[in-house]
Amino acid sequence: MDLTLDWPRIAADLDATGCAVTPPLLGAADCTALAALYDDPAPFRSRVVMARHGFGRGEYRYFAYPLPDPLPALRAALYAGLAPMAERWRLAMGGAGEPFPTSLDAFLARCHAAGQAKPTPLLLSYGPGDYNCLHQDLYGPHVFPLQATILLSAPGRDFEGGEFVLTEQRPRMQSRVEVVPLAQGQAVIFAVNHRPVQGTRGIYRVAMRHGVSRVRAGLRRTLGIILHDAA
Known part of the structure; x- marks a missing residue:
């Protein structure tokens, strides 16, 4: 899949706020x-009911391999576009770990x-009153620092x-919400997980978390596209 996206603009938005919105991908x-x-x-390989684990309300299912179309091509294309940004962030935050390869298969x-x-x-499913608590999707020592969520409902x-x-x-400040x-x-x-931020005394890292506010109706x-696999 060839995602014709404005990657420089996406990189600039990620640097500025930790997130970037794309045109419709589907x-x-x-x-x-x-x-x-x-x-x-x-x-799917598993189903998670959020309330059972204190994650919020609602539920989600993890896909099994092989992933259904168009997920393999979509995941690979997102990785290819984001890998240069991930490597730049890794170096900006001290260069720990191995360099990110250019292809999803290698990673x-x-x-x-x-x-x-x-x-x-x-896939995540929310009904009336459901929500997702703030969290990070970390599944082992190897973490790709960027991921995507695609809204399937209107x-x-x-x-x-x-x-x-x-x-x-x-650090030493109130949390900022987007x-x-x-x-x-x-x-x-x-x-x-973390992103680098340019401060007056150099680059520092900030911790990021994401979630979903309460669904009022409907x-x-x-679709969540996480680019590292789980242990």
């Missing part, structure tokens, strides 16, 4: 088809060699409320 028909997969357990081979072999792309038609929320915990409105098919790309389904 058409309405593809969004509807992917959202409908949630009701068939066959493509996943590294994850799998370390025992992180479970696929992490997932706001205002399929659901109300349910805004994507990102918080930034700055609310990101999305249209059907749009993605928000955001920092998984059914909200999203």
Whole structure:
């Protein structure tokens, strides 16, 4: 899949706020088809009911390998566009760990060699009153620092409320909150764990967390594209 995106603009937005919104990556028909997969357990390896674990309310399913179309191409294209930014962030935050390879296959081979072999792309489903607590998607020592969420439902038609929320915990300062409105098919790309910030005395790192505010009505389904696999 060739994602024709303005990667320099995305990089600038990520540097400025820790998130960037894309034009629609999926058409309405593809969004509807992917959202409908949630009701068939066959493509998935596990189901998580958030309330059982204190994660919020709602639920999600992790896909099994092989991933259904268009996920493999979408995941690979997002990785290829984001890998230069991930490497730049790694160096800015001290250069710990190995350089990020240019291809998703090479990065996943590294994850799998370390025992992180479970696929992490997932579908999330929220009904009235459901929400997702602030969290980070960390599944082992190998972490790609950026991920994406694609809104599959149409706001205002399929659901109300349910805004994507990102918080930034700055050292010795109050947390900053970013609310990101999305249209059907749009993605928000955001920092998984930490991001570098240029301060008056050099670069420092801030911790990022993301979640979803309460859905007031309807059914909200999203596709999560995490680029590292899980142990």
